[in-house]
Amino acid sequence: MKHLLAIDDLSADDIHRLLELTDHMVEISSRPIPKVPALRGKNVVSLFFEDSTRTRTSFDTAAKRLSADTMNFAVSSSSVSKGESLRDTIETIAAMGVDAFVVRHRSSGAPEMITRWTNASIINAGDGWHQHPTQALLDCYTIRTGLNRRDGFDGLHIAIVGDIRHSRVARSDVQAFAALGARVTLVAPPTLLPPSLEGWPVEVSHDLDALLPDLDVLYLLRVQRERMDDALLPSLHEYSSLYGLTDARAARLAPHALVMHPGPMNRGVEMVADPGELPGSVILNQVTNGVAVRMAVLFWLLGSGGDLSEAS
Amino acid sequence: MGLRTVLTADDVRRALTRIAHEIVERNQGVHGLAVVGLQRGGVWMARELAALLSAIDPQHEVPLGSLDVSFHRDDVGLRPIVPASVTDIAGSLDGRIIVLVDDVLFTGRTVRAALEALNEYGRPSAVQLAVLVDRGHRELPIRPDFVGKNLPTSREELVVATAEGVTIQ
Numbered sequence: 001m002k003h004l005l006a007i008d009d010l011s012a013d014d015i016h017r018l019l020e021l022t023d024h025m026v027e028i029s030s031r032p033i034p035k036v037p038a039l040r041g042k043n044v045v046s047l048f049f050e051d052s053t054r055t056r057t058s059f060d061t062a063a064k065r066l067s068a069d070t071m072n073f074a075v076s077s078s079s080v081s082k083g084e085s086l087r088d089t090i091e092t093i094a095a096m097g098v099d100a101f102v103v104r105h106r107s108s109g110a111p112e113m114i115t116r117w118t119n120a121s122i123i124n125a126g127d128g129w130h131q132h133p134t135q136a137l138l139d140c141y142t143i144r145t146g147l148n149r150r151d152g153f154d155g156l157h158i159a160i161v162g163d164i165r166h167s168r169v170a171r172s173d174v175q176a177f178a179a180l181g182a183r184v185t186l187v188a189p190p191t192l193l194p195p196s197l198e199g200w201p202v203e204v205s206h207d208l209d210a211l212l213p214d215l216d217v218l219y220l221l222r223v224q225r226e227r228m229d230d231a232l233l234p235s236l237h238e239y240s241s242l243y244g245l246t247d248a249r250a251a252r253l254a255p256h257a258l259v260m261h262p263g264p265m266n267r268g269v270e271m272v273a274d275p276g277e278l279p280g281s282v283i284l285n286q287v288t289n290g291v292a293v294r295m296a297v298l299f300w301l302l303g304s305g306g307d308l309s310e311a312s
Numbered sequence: 313m314g315l316r317t318v319l320t321a322d323d324v325r326r327a328l329t330r331i332a333h334e335i336v337e338r339n340q341g342v343h344g345l346a347v348v349g350l351q352r353g354g355v356w357m358a359r360e361l362a363a364l365l366s367a368i369d370p371q372h373e374v375p376l377g378s379l380d381v382s383f384h385r386d387d388v389g390l391r392p393i394v395p396a397s398v399t400d401i402a403g404s405l406d407g408r409i410i411v412l413v414d415d416v417l418f419t420g421r422t423v424r425a426a427l428e429a430l431n432e433y434g435r436p437s438a439v440q441l442a443v444l445v446d447r448g449h450r451e452l453p454i455r456p457d458f459v460g461k462n463l464p465t466s467r468e469e470l471v472v473a474t475a476e477g478v479t480i481q
Binding site (some may be wrong): 031037038041237303 | 380382383384388396398399400404429431432433461
């Protein structure tokens with residue numbers, strides 16, 4: 001494996017291997033000195049054409065824990081704002097010697113396009129509405145450890161609630177959860193569902209309250225305020241009253257159920273209850289696991305020769 | 313080439329018992345010792361040694377850990393990472409005497425990686441190396457403190473060491 005562009009490039013076996021490798025990375029992160037020399041001499045460049053604090057910081061931390069050199073490329077302070085094309089930007093930076101680009105771009109497919117212009121590995125850190133594969137992997141790892149399901153998600157019922165239509169997180173999560181065997185239900189008003197769900201391994205519901213007691217995982221997506229302007233939602237208040245996680249709804253979840261959110265949260269919209277008070281909230285675990293999962297991805301692409309097969 | 317048995321299960325048991333006594337003699341007891349097995353071949357041997365040490369001096373429990381050196385190797389990428397061989401070291405190693413345990417000592421590169429990895433868990437007061445088999449062909453200036461058996465081999469031979477015995481293939 002040379003690039004990580006989308007979850008459906010991975011087999012269920014690949015996902016399991018990456019999650020097992022993540023166990024090692026969690027252990028490294030728990031050491032008094034959480035740093036190993038595995039990627040010494042490798043150069044990892046973050047190219048974020050769209051704002052992001054947590055994903056960029058998470059990749060940066062991951063690369064540093066593996067002793068890779070890191071370089072951050074902020075678009076506002078770069079030649080891109082002087083009109084340089086994406087291709088010229090990539091070719092220029094690649095000429096300095098880059099082993100991996102971590103790319104976030106508002107256009108779906110931009111990371112795949114970049115693979116044609118450089119020999120470096122490309123890691124998709126979110127492209128348009130398309131994919132955010134490392135988010136899905138860290139979500140899988142969080143469920144795997146939170147519910148102690150090392151062997152897969154058979155029999156688990158996961159609801160993803162919110163703006164599915166514009167969500168790359170939802171697209172990656174659906175593929176990853178389904179690949180591991182979970183039953184996935186999408187919950188959203190019809191305007192926030194994709195126009196076609198053909199080929200999606202999911203069920204659809206508009207009634208969160210009916211589902212709550214049956215869920216093992218309640219996954220809330222951020223509802224972007226811009227959607228009001230597109231007239232996809234009558235009001236945030238209405239969304240909140242139908243789909244927001246209130247204390248009353250949280251009380252109807254099964255005791256073991258996990259509550260997850262990719263961040264950043266809109267308090268009072270999709271998250272009405274105080275997440276710090278929810279016993280099932282693993283939202284901060286997601287952030288912690290994000291670093292370990294990204295270490296696993298970086299090591300897989302740059303350190304293992306792309307081969308994680310078991311030793312004989 | 314066939315399978316040649318070098319040590320039987322009884323030989324292995326006797327060698328480990330002797331090593332345990334040598335460790336106690338060298339360190340004047342087991343106080344302050346911790347036994348750390350290298351993933352994966354050294355783990356079973358470290359477990360046996362820790363049990364033998366505790367039996368010799370029941371006053372003190374000897375802590376047992378395991379160390380995965382995959383991410384510290386100088387040949388990272390040439391060897392696959394084995395799942396379910398995660399390092400398990402509880403607490404700091406500051407001031408302890410660490411007995412590093414591996415089944416077979418060969419080039420010494422694994423031990424070099426282990427010494428580097430250990431540093432990240434603290435500063436042991438000393439590190440000693442116990443191996444069941446020293447098969448020679450060192451590529452680094454590393455020597456064991458406790459050896460079950462010195463075994464002349466050719467580089468191409470494969471040495472397999474378990475509690476059930478040691479064989480050369």
